[in-house]
Amino acid sequence: xxTMEGAGFASKWYFDFSDSIPxxxxxxxxxxxxxxxxxxxxxxxxxRIPNDVGGTNLTTSSPLTTTPxxxxxxxxxxxxxxxxxxxxxxxxxxxxxxxxxxxxxxxxTICINDLCFNDGPQFCDCSVAKGFARDFNGKCIPxxxxxxxxxxxxxEWSKGPCDGTxxxxxxxxxxxxxxxxxxxxxxxxxxxxxxxxxxxxCPPRREDRCGGCPAGKTCSHHEGYFFHRDxxxxxxxxxxxxxxxEEIDTYGPDx
Numbered sequence: 693x694x695t696m697e698g699a700g701f702a703s704k705w706y707f708d709f710s711d712s713i714p715x716x717x718x719x720x721x722x723x724x725x726x727x728x729x730x731x732x733x734x735x736x737x738x739x740r741i742p743n744d745v746g747g748t749n750l751t752t753s754s755p756l757t758t759t760p761x762x763x764x765x766x767x768x769x770x771x772x773x774x775x776x777x778x779x780x781x782x783x784x785x786x787x788x789x790x791x792x793x794x795x796x797x798x799x800x801t802i803c804i805n806d807l808c809f810n811d812g813p814q815f816c817d818c819s820v821a822k823g824f825a826r827d828f829n830g831k832c833i834p835x836x837x838x839x840x841x842x843x844x845x846x847x848e849w850s851k852g853p854c855d856g857t858x859x860x861x862x863x864x865x866x867x868x869x870x871x872x873x874x875x876x877x878x879x880x881x882x883x884x885x886x887x888x889x890x891x892x893x894c895p896p897r898r899e900d901r902c903g904g905c906p907a908g909k910t911c912s913h914h915e916g917y918f919f920h921r922d923x924x925x926x927x928x929x930x931x932x933x934x935x936x937x938e939e940i941d942t943y944g945p946d947x
């Protein structure tokens with residue numbers, strides 16, 4: 693069985709690409725439990741993916757076949773007095789929306805095959821296809837008007853943060869080409885255990901276990917995403933595009 697999970701604006705979606713046929717005559721079933729909407733369908737069925745994917749390719753070992761919009765009949769009477777807010781539109785399809793947080797961070801929201809109801813409930817949709825997003829107060833606004841998130845002390849918003857650390861105050865930003873918007877250290881500040889402090893406040897650093905590393909590199913047990921405590925530390929390029937885990941004893945007292 694190959695499964696794929698995504699987190700949407702207000703719900704989670706679970707996808708089952710197994711060859712098994714659901715118990716219902718139709719090739720898909722649905723159930724609602726404690727606000728969690730789950731769907732199970734055969735391997736060639738897609739409903740929709742309201743997920744912030746950010747350029748990630750969605751792949752499974754089963755063939756991915758697009759289908760027309762899925763529609764269902766419902767015993768729930770359609771609302772005739774549904775009033776939506778500014779920039780919202782009434783829809784008989786489950787909304788697939790983007791949040792302002794995703795919009796300002798250039799995270800792409802992908803919607804595949806909306807789930808619609810012929811005679812069921814209606815919804816207020818903040819259409820991502822038309823360039824709208826939900827702000828932090830739930831209002832539907834053009835994504836170009838989404839407010840820039842606030843940043844902690846010593847930080848400011850940047851389209852491509854490339855932060856140095858006490859160990860590597862001037863990282864190789866050209867090599868890594870950081871392009872994911874977020875909070876960055878202000879000029880003259882560096883990262884220290886996730887926070888930004890003035891570089892002048894960096895504590896004295898004793899000799900690392902690598903015997904000294906070239907500029908732009910750091911002495912670490914890390915290899916990619918993996919940490920090897922028993923492995924001999926090596927000089928590796930410091931990645932300024934993310935929060936690196938600094939060696940705890942680099943700035944600690946001598947043992």
